[in-house]
Amino acid sequence: MNLDTLNPAQREAVEKTEGPVLILAGAGSGKTRVLTTRIAHLMEDKNVQAANILAITFTNKAATEMRERVEETITELDTKDMWITTFHSCCVRILRKGINRIGYNRSFVIYDSSDQVTLVKDCLKELNLSDKVFEPKSVISTISGAKDKLLSPAQFKQLYRDDVRNSKIADIYALYQDRLKRNSALDFDDLIYKTVELFKEDPETLEFYRSRFKYIMVDEYQDTSKAQYELIKMLARQHQNICVVGDDDQSIYGWRGADIRNILEFEKDYDDVHVVKLEQNYRSTQIILDAANTVISNNIERKRKKLWSEKKDGELIKIQLATDELDEAEFIADTISRLKRRDRRKFSDFAVLYRANAQARPVEDALNRSQIPYNIYGGTKFYERKEIKDLIAYLRVIQNPQDDISLKRIINVPRRGIGLRTIEKVEDRASLKQESLYSVLIDIESNSDISSKARKSISDFVDLMGTLRTIKEVYPVSKLIEKVLDTSGYIDELQKDSKKEESEDRIENLKEFISVALEFEQNSEEKDLETFLTTVALTSEASDDEEDDKVSLMTIHTSKGLEFPVVFLTGMEEKLFPISRAITSMRDSDIEEERRLCYVGITRAKEELYMTLTQKRTLYGKTNPSIASRFMEELPGECIERLNKAENELSYSKANYNILDKYTKKYMNNVQKSSIAKKVNATVKDTTKETNIDDIKPGSKVHHPKFGVGTVVMMKGTDVTIAFDNQGLKTINKEYTTLDLL
């Protein structure tokens, strides 16, 4: 293996194969190259077997790319047995083999977020809880957070025993887990959680993988959760050849469970850690790096690191103050046209980045007007479309009839006369007999309280599913799908639908899905339905057309790991970037995460960086004057060039946001102090009981755990309407919310 083309730090990272290694890889420092070379070095020079290597990434894209590059580098050795996968695929693989040892069915299905919502709603119903107070989405994120931290329902309950709301959520969590198990289903977080559980419960399994994976590498280590951290730690225990690669400055997923401490404290967790810093950047000009370095240096919680480049100087960072978002979009479109002509650039050289997806609309309009082709990333995912989800639900039930959630989704789609009342009766019976819905359906004739007409419909449905289950055994997946669409009447229903255009789109999408299946049959080694469903569950996008010469539009989050010659960072305004919630949360760590996001945005640019902001912006139907982002203030003056008279028209003054900050901070402090003084618990545990909280009446100042301070406007039944100072008017149910009287 020739290592001469690597710089000294990269080379060190490659050659230090034994023991724990932490590679702090700055943006654009050739991290993927180091990882792939390292794997090649292990195999070619150290005689390590492919099967002894485990390389983990976060996205399928990164995994595929790494595999391809490794295979390009090592042509004469067999790399098939090497695991280069995402955390989730890795776990599925382990679980499919051994989850039965912790009492689960090995042919589990994987629930996505909308299945989770459905399931949580069912749980709420069963526990007689209101989905207004316990919004499914928020419950799910709490449960998800618990799983990320490896807290079982019991542990979570114990931890929050004094917190009425979270205690209730613990109950939901417990029931939710129970239902998942009964449906033979796991959610995404379970994939990690249950693998850790399996390792803990079954030493034999752990031992098997532990001795197999002698060399472990983890990419994007700054994005790992506690659960993922634990998983890796368990696996690496024996050989200690654990190499993690990451950049604490690019940790932008704290809100979905990533724990930045994992990378910051790696040196404490393992003995004799060898640290390598990759600081030479091969991507951007020095000017861009100076700006990035300066901005990120405002963060306290970080490992010191400074990017440098051999590409001295370069273009200054251009700042454009637009009047509003339309003007901003116009500027972007004009600049792209101009630069394309002037520098003979391709459209694909440009990227427009923004903090929130809502910002894309005006940019799209402007690009359309200027006839600039673009690709927009994000938005509704292919697999999340209704028709695709319906079809997948059919496939899931065919694969796993215990899946009640999927069964309920399709039992009357297309309509076949099995109404809500009938389903309710079936559900009652199922929970009485502790059986799945499907087994009640099979045995429907013994159910005399259901009309004979409904019974006929049900037995027709059972026949249909039975036939499809037989077909599954003989036909390939694509054929099975055609049969499903055909025999279920799904396509017929769409074809006779009056709203033509929409139905046509749906039929198109279903056809597209069939070609996904065909592609799967060609590429996958295992071609069964179970593997297909897993693949689909673990993939977000069907395919992407990156080939085209188009401008890229995406959020800064999505842009991580990518690079473009010319980048537009848009909406550089307080309350948008940093986003208002990071400002009002009063947590420095939230602002620091926004700043890291800014760092990620800046470092996407190779040659030219434009930053834009507006004087006023219309967002969510309201127009507000803008204040320049604090991150603009943090840019070094010598790196920037203002394209228009920004200074005079808009205050870049630090004072602006400092005042804003101080105001909110002081305010919150007062709230906290006074709320300690007098606390009224307005919560009861049981819906059937009537609450009595005479202390709270219209006019009372109260503090709500989620919405902050407000004044009670109206009380009706158990509903309390409160005008919150920061959130506006909201009605909450006093039975489930702890209100502090101020």
Added chain:
DNA sequence: AGCCCTAAGTTTTTT
């Protein structure tokens, strides 16, 4: 059972 209207909520996203 379907349709229409109102209300509420809008950061980021992978798997």
Added chain:
DNA sequence: ACTTAGGGCT
């Protein structure tokens, strides 16, 4: 401003 979900009405 806009979408989307849920409730209520026909």
